[in-house]
Amino acid sequence: MNTVTIEHLTKNFKKITAIDDLSLKIEKGKITGLIGSDGSGKTTLIRLIIGLLLPDHGKISVLGLDPETQKDELNKKIGYMPQKFGLYEDLTVIENLRLYADLKNVPHNFEKLLEFTNLKKFQLRLAGALSGGMKQKLGLACVLLGSPEFLLLDEPSVGVDPISRRDLMQMVRDLISPETTVLWSTAYLDEAHSFDKTVVLNQGKAIYQGKPYDLAKTTEEFENKVIDLMGGYRKTKSRIAENYIPKNSDVEYTVVADNLEKLYGDFYAVRNNSFKIKKGEIFGLLGPNGAGKSTSFKMMCGLLKPTGGTARIMGIDIKEDPEKARANLGYMAQKFSLYESLTVKQNLDFFAEIYGIHDKNLKKRVDEIIDIFGFSETRKQKSGELPLGFKQKLSLACALIHNPPILFLDEPTSGVDVITRREFWNHIKSLAQKGVTVLVTTHFMDEAEYCDRISLFYKGEAVAIGTPSVLKKKVSATSMEEAFMKLILESEK
């Protein structure tokens, strides 16, 4: 039995072919993972399946219905969670649940859902004030109302920490009946590996359909296989690092946090945060959503004033001379913070200018950056229209434009596909070898392994600092993910 049957499906947007002669079957009662690079057509495919978009050619049958003509019928049987979760941020948790229960015409019986999501305590909190992980759980709870036959989740775990991801997976497995079909789009290949089925999309075509286990036995192998399917990743010398011109300085510890503290009312967002990062070191900040990583970040680059303690960048106190300290930093924010309506080149020009590169030097530097980052083809495109991976690369380029000795990267690979992630880390590691100090946050535990040292953050405090192997040994874990969970559990006690 198949929940979805797709035959020769094609969908074009203007000149771009999003789905290209795709044929696909999604088996009933199974969890199917949908993976693929950015812009490979995952979201478009999901929207076509539930009739939010109409195909140009081809046939789709979902639960025996035609989404083009029988969308109303179909809507009653499905649960769809869009990328932004579809929550009303100005309604409370319980109001969101009531609204979606009414829309689906099911009774107001939320006890079980609230218990599973651990949202019982937060019923009266506005959805907008929830952490990323909690929003995602609430979004899922709203979708699960009325026990849909077919559940479609579009990248529910973007930017969510490993603990919340595990909870989410557990929720789905516990709350659906054995007959429920799930289509789950994800950038996490470990997640995809644990599903019953997997579909790998590439440029609008399904390049693999089947059991993930048949493709590879372990998660790592699976990742390599998927990369191979997508055309492979060849590690080349990072041209970004090659073209980096190190600045001479005799500061040994380039980034120092000295008892950093941020107090909101009587709530410590960050406290007792101290660490020293050596020149050329990659230092990872890990921790669940809302643990205070971003707050620490913002304080360290002088965007937020600490209520106690201080930080020193290249020996310059950020409290005393934030501007001078900041001039040594390249900062990449969590959200895409470039001008979406400007083209790639215009963004680069702008950032070069504000970092004090002018006239002849500016043109030379921007041309150089366009060349080494491979933006020649996209230089005239509006940055808002680029696929996520490209956007992140552009953000990195803007952060590096003034050759800073220190890089601050806040979740640089969130929502980026596996090949782009590998490229990114190749650049980061090569830059570190040339003496750039890197402070990075991430939710990918495999990336944590690339760091020289890690600080694990929880509830505003660093609960453990050390190299990945030391941290794993400390709780006798085999993987970083296991170490993460165990260390956090331990600190709870």
Place this chain on the structure above:
Amino acid sequence: MRILRALVKKEILQIVRDPSSIIISFVLPLISILIYMYGINLDFVTVNIGIKNDDNSPEITRLVNSFSCSKYINSEVSDNMDYLTEKLIRSKIKGMVIIPNDFSNRLEQKQSADLMVITDGSEVNTANYLQNYILQISNQWLAASKYAQFVSPQIVNPQVRIWYNQDSNGYYFILPGSIAITMTLIGILLTALVVAREWERGTMESLLSSNVTRFHIVLGKYIPYFILGMLSMIFNLILCIGVFRVPFHGSYIVLTLVSALFLFTSMGIGLLISTVLKNQFFASQIAVGIGFLPALLLSGFVFPISSMPEILQYITRILPPRYFITFIESEFMAGTVLSIAIKSSVFLLILGGLLFGAVYRNTDMRLSHD
């Protein structure tokens, strides 16, 4: 029914949480009424004039004094022409009267005497007003002076009565008209953002994949903002009638019914903008452009429609405030005039119905990718 109720409830919760719609509904009318009440005054205000009197006869001194008798005129007497000219240039005085030294002599000899009046033409209304005022005062003085015998008596004596607004209070007709302008803006502003907001925040995608129908989406927006708009209307009327004591001669029931129809049309404009544009920033820009300027300039509130070029007169016919302004001004000042009320209602109903249809048709039930 349950779906519609849930959508309306959701929208009301959003209204309560979001201060901007409350500000639009209640603070905007307050500010606008205060501006129309005190800022835009079509009534005469106190004007300063200068007087240079070169004639020293006592009879003429009385004329000079009577220029200061009006509560709307302050006069300053000076012998220094340069000084007065300087004051006129600096706009400290709006005009001057120069009485030549042979003024009384010529009158004594039953000759016509010249009085020089200079006004500041850069403010045409004030200049006209001053001119009339000075003429009137000098005629009055003449009639009471010993020279009155030389003037032939007037045969025609017009007796002027002003109907509907006996006190000639400008704000008696400005305030009701301003309600129409404010309510156009409120109706459009409240609704222009609400559909676009759902698209931008991605909640529309969730709604479209639930059991919601097109009818639910459209009514789910109309109903809550209609309620809020009517509350705002009542607030406007309380300010107007209760606080600023504008006399109301019409029927509250008729007023409420036609106001409701008017709100229905201006909400239709806002919702149409929002539904088509799907972008909050763009929608708010357009809303102010469409909502405010034509309502102010083309509705007959500021400039009479009959004096507009013909093409503009046709355009005014599709503007809801045009009908509402006519209606509300007559309702306030003359009481219910059935023909006006019915004509306005019919037009508003047609316009509102067309807009509702357009909103309904343009409500997408799928994502149209751009």
